[in-house]
Amino acid sequence: xxxxxxxxxxxxxxxxxxxxxxxxxxxxxxxxxxxxxxxxxxxxxxxxxxxxxxxxxxxxxxxxxxxxxxxxxxxxxxxxxxxxxxxxxxxxxxxxxxxxxxxxxxxxxxxxxxxxxxxxxxxxxxxxxxxxxxxxxxxxxxxxxxxxxxxxxxxxxxxxxxxxxxxxxxxxxxxxxxxxxxxxxxxxxxxxxxxxxxxxxxxxxxxxxxxxxxxxxxxxxxxxxxxxxxxxxxxxxxxxxxxxxxxxxxxxxxxxxxxxxxxxxxxxxxxxxxxxxxxxxxxxxxxxxxxxxxxxxxxxxxxxxxxxxxxxxxxxxxxxxxxxxxx
Amino acid sequence: xxxxxxxxxxxxxxxxxxxxxxxxxxxxxxxxxxxxxxxxxxxxxxxxxxxxxxxxxxxxxxxxxxxxxxxxxxxxxxxxxxxxxxxxxxxxxxxxxxxxxxxxxxxxxxxxxxxxxxxxxxxxxxxxxxxxxxxxxxxxxxxxxxxxxxxxxxxxxxxxxxxxxxxxxxxxxxxxxxxxxxxxxxxxxxxxxxxxxxxxxxxxxxxxxxxxxxxxxxxxxxxxxxxxxxxxxxxxxxxxxxxxxxxxxxxxxxxxxxxxxxxxxxxxxxxxxxxxxxxxxxxxxxxxxxxxxxxxx
Numbered sequence: 001x002x003x004x005x006x007x008x009x010x011x012x013x014x015x016x017x018x019x020x021x022x023x024x025x026x027x028x029x030x031x032x033x034x035x036x037x038x039x040x041x042x043x044x045x046x047x048x049x050x051x052x053x054x055x056x057x058x059x060x061x062x063x064x065x066x067x068x069x070x071x072x073x074x075x076x077x078x079x080x081x082x083x084x085x086x087x088x089x090x091x092x093x094x095x096x097x098x099x100x101x102x103x104x105x106x107x108x109x110x111x112x113x114x115x116x117x118x119x120x121x122x123x124x125x126x127x128x129x130x131x132x133x134x135x136x137x138x139x140x141x142x143x144x145x146x147x148x149x150x151x152x153x154x155x156x157x158x159x160x161x162x163x164x165x166x167x168x169x170x171x172x173x174x175x176x177x178x179x180x181x182x183x184x185x186x187x188x189x190x191x192x193x194x195x196x197x198x199x200x201x202x203x204x205x206x207x208x209x210x211x212x213x214x215x216x217x218x219x220x221x222x223x224x225x226x227x228x229x230x231x232x233x234x235x236x237x238x239x240x241x242x243x244x245x246x247x248x249x250x251x252x253x254x255x256x257x258x259x260x261x262x263x264x265x266x267x268x269x270x271x272x273x274x275x276x277x278x279x280x281x282x283x284x285x286x287x288x289x290x291x292x293x294x295x296x297x298x299x300x301x302x303x304x305x306x307x308x309x310x311x312x313x314x315x316x317x318x319x320x321x322x323x324x325x326x327x
Numbered sequence: 328x329x330x331x332x333x334x335x336x337x338x339x340x341x342x343x344x345x346x347x348x349x350x351x352x353x354x355x356x357x358x359x360x361x362x363x364x365x366x367x368x369x370x371x372x373x374x375x376x377x378x379x380x381x382x383x384x385x386x387x388x389x390x391x392x393x394x395x396x397x398x399x400x401x402x403x404x405x406x407x408x409x410x411x412x413x414x415x416x417x418x419x420x421x422x423x424x425x426x427x428x429x430x431x432x433x434x435x436x437x438x439x440x441x442x443x444x445x446x447x448x449x450x451x452x453x454x455x456x457x458x459x460x461x462x463x464x465x466x467x468x469x470x471x472x473x474x475x476x477x478x479x480x481x482x483x484x485x486x487x488x489x490x491x492x493x494x495x496x497x498x499x500x501x502x503x504x505x506x507x508x509x510x511x512x513x514x515x516x517x518x519x520x521x522x523x524x525x526x527x528x529x530x531x532x533x534x535x536x537x538x539x540x541x542x543x544x545x546x547x548x549x550x551x552x553x554x555x556x557x558x559x560x561x562x563x564x565x566x567x568x569x570x571x572x573x574x575x576x577x578x579x580x581x582x583x584x585x586x587x588x589x590x591x592x593x594x595x596x597x598x599x600x601x602x603x604x605x606x607x608x609x610x611x612x613x614x615x616x617x618x619x620x621x622x623x624x
Contacts, residue, residue: 066589067457069581072335091455098461 027070029053030152032078034089035062036278037132038108040288042082042145044167049156050079050149058280062088075099079152082145085109086118088129106148108141119200130198130275134205135178135292139171173311174289175205178296182206185305192299193230193242195252198275208299213252227252231259234267241270241302270302284317293317329469338460338472340577343539343591345478346531347569350543351551352485353524355558355565358548359500364419365407365521366544368426369400369528370537375433376402382440393529400525403429404518456535456588474534481527488523489562492516497558539588543569546595553602553609568598 030050033039039054046052053074056065062084075081081099083089085107089096099105109131117137119128132138146164150157182190190208192199197212213230234242234256244253253269260267273295279285285294293310300307310316331337357363376399380392403425410421459474466476489496498506499513506513524544531540551564576591583590604611 066586067455068584069457069577069587070584072457076335095455095458095461 027053027074028077029074030079031149032074032081034065034081034083034092035132035276036286037138037288037291038082038084038141038145040278041138041141041167042149045142045146045160045164046149046153047156047159047163049153049159056277058286059277061276063090063276065089065092079103080148081105082148083107084129084131085111086127086129086131104148104151106144108144112140112144113137119204128197128200130201132288132292133199133202133295135171135175136205137201138288139168139175142168142171170289170314173313174292177308177311177314178292179206181296181300181305181307182208183305184307185300185303188237189239189303191233191237191239192303193234193239193256194273194275195243195245198245199273202295213256227255227259230256231263234260235263235265238265239267240304241268243270243273243299243302245273245275268302271298273298287315289314290317332463332469332471332475333460335457335460336577338475339456339587340573342456342459342472342474342478342534343573343577344570345475345482346535346540347543347547347573348566349478349482349485349527350531350540351547351565351569352482352489352562353520353527354544355548355551355562356489356496356500356520357524357544358552359558360517360520361419362422362521363545363548364422365404366524366528366541368407368422369403369525370532370541372403372426372429372433373399373529373532375399375429375436378433378436378440382436393533396532397526397529399429400528401522404521404525408517454532454534454536456539456591459534477530478534481530485523485527488519492519496520500558536588539592542592542595543572546592546599547572550595550599550602553599553606556608568595572598 029052031042031046031052033042033052033054035056036054036058039052042050043052055071055074056062075095078099080103081096083092083096083105086109087093088109096105096107109127109129113131117140120126131141142164146160149160153160185208191211192203192208193211193213195213197210199210199212202208203210211230211233213226233239242253242256244250250269257267257269274285274291278288278291279294284290297307354363354366357365373396376395376397377392379399380395384391406425406429407418407421410416410424411418416424454474456474459472462473463470464473464476465471495506495511495513495516498509498511499516503513506516528537528540528544531543547568548561548565550568551561554564555561572594573591575597576594577587579594580587580590602610605613607613
């Protein structure tokens with residue numbers, strides 16, 4: 001009896017809560033992704049057929065993502081869910097596992113990569129999840145994403161397949177452009193110092209040595225020894241610039257700059273890189289291709305190289321961006 | 328009934344109300360005994376338990392991790408008492424000595440042996456109240472969210488403890504020496520209280536996350552403390568303030584589209600400020616009016 005009364009009371013309150021919230025911007029989409037990088041791939045392949053929405057918007061670090069109320073109906077009503085995997089969405093792991101019971105829920109990383117492609121941590125436990133940093137690797141998720149989209153919208157199959165082939169080709173062209181641009185940096189200066197280890201695939205793919213000041217998780221802070229050893233390398237290799245990331249505070253990076261200046265080495269901050277999230281929607285950096293273009297330009301130019309001319313087959317980003325401008 | 332259990336909003340509110348109730352029941356005595364910060368200490372020191380369990384079993388989450396965390400909570404309480412018993416430091420300082428030591432040991436072990444592994448208190452104990460409806464278990468023919476099941480158990484155990492030991496707890500909170508002289512075992516009561524806090528904390532961290540639980544343990548009892556001098560009424564008011572914070576916090580979170588746990592915790596603060604200003608006897612406003620009446624008359 002009592003529990004029923006309590007029940008009724010809670011349900012009544014729930015409904016009043018709905019009334020109070022009124023028309024606050026409910027988000028809905030056919031396909032929900034965790035990161036913006038996956039959403040951009042899916043949106044490019046889906047065309048007009050399916051709507052795509054990421055849980056984590058611009059500037060949100062997946063390691064530290066917090067659930068918002070609008071995420072709940074978004075996930076619940078999704079026809080399919082795409083996520084990165086390899087523990088990038090750490091705290092969402094349980095949620096995604098439960099979602100997999102009721103709809104296609106695919107970890108695009110583990111599903112698309114070959115074992116040899118992966119960078120593994122000590123002991124073989126952790127796999128570096130930042131796969132999007134290498135455009136040739138990210139091109140591999142395109143067929144995986146296309147398969148999922150076809151499962152959700154079989155009627156659109158031919159369109160999805162042709163857009164997927166086209167987009168995959170764009171990513172491979174992008175990959176060549178990054179490779180050629182990175183090769184223009186003088187060999188001794190091909191060293192990329194950033195706050196956390198998000199760029200190891202970039203380094204491996206494009207022949208640049210990567211030094212992260214703190215470990216994989218954005219939770220832990222850099223130890224003094226880490227900072228000192230980074231300063232040593234920067235000074236001895238005469239590195240002109242180090243970089244900050246959009247999702248991480250500048251402080252750690254500035255500590256290294258100060259340390260190098262104390263030793264008479266003029267180190268500049270080479271600019272902001274997009275690591276775990278893309279830029280604002282409607283800007284070039286709000287797309288995957290634009291994000292990689294921005295990172296490559298920033299890195300190559302700060303380290304003393306010069307980028308190749310931008311391939312004509314890729315979006316030119318003239319004007320106000322492309323499809324994503326519709327927000 | 329199953330429809331009710333499948334409704335995310337109802338489950339979020341029910342879980343919040345259960346965490347608020349179980350927290351306020353214990354928190355009232357913790358606040359009165361000036362031990363409320365132990366709930367915060369436990370939330371930090373369990374990192375140590377998490378790392379140790381990982382080193383022993385390589386389990387990144389699951390029941391073993393929960394058990395390890397609960398044991399570390401009890402260890403925190405025990406060590407704090409040991410340090411405080413020496414009488415060389417005060418009890419609040421003892422809390423401050425023990426939990427950073429355990430937390431630091433946990434971080435050190437993590438850095439030494441698990442540098443490349445993504446484990447931290449988040450992966451084990453980051454409950455997210457927004458998703459409690461998702462993780463269900465079968466019970467009595469129904470699919471019930473695990474958080475609701477475990478928080479119901481915690482609430483009932485805590486309620487049973489408070490009802491059964493009400494006299495002992497009351498005297499231990501207000502007059503420790505007298506309680507000891509009367510053979511009411513205040514030390515035993517203290518350990519039971521903190522043992523239950525530790526276990527409830529771990530269950531609640533798993534269900535709703537650490538900060539929300541700490542807020543529910545400390546703020547509603549502190550609010551109730553401003554409103555009444557009677558222990559029984561303080562318990563009741565603390566529970567009511569906690570539940571009210573849940574019910575007001577959720578719609579606010581939806582409206583602003585921000586963290587649900589965050590707004591619920593913020594609402595406890597709003598109630599505290601209201602009590603602080605408006606409480607008839609202890610409120611700032613009441614004081615000011617009283618003084619004016621006194622001096623102008």
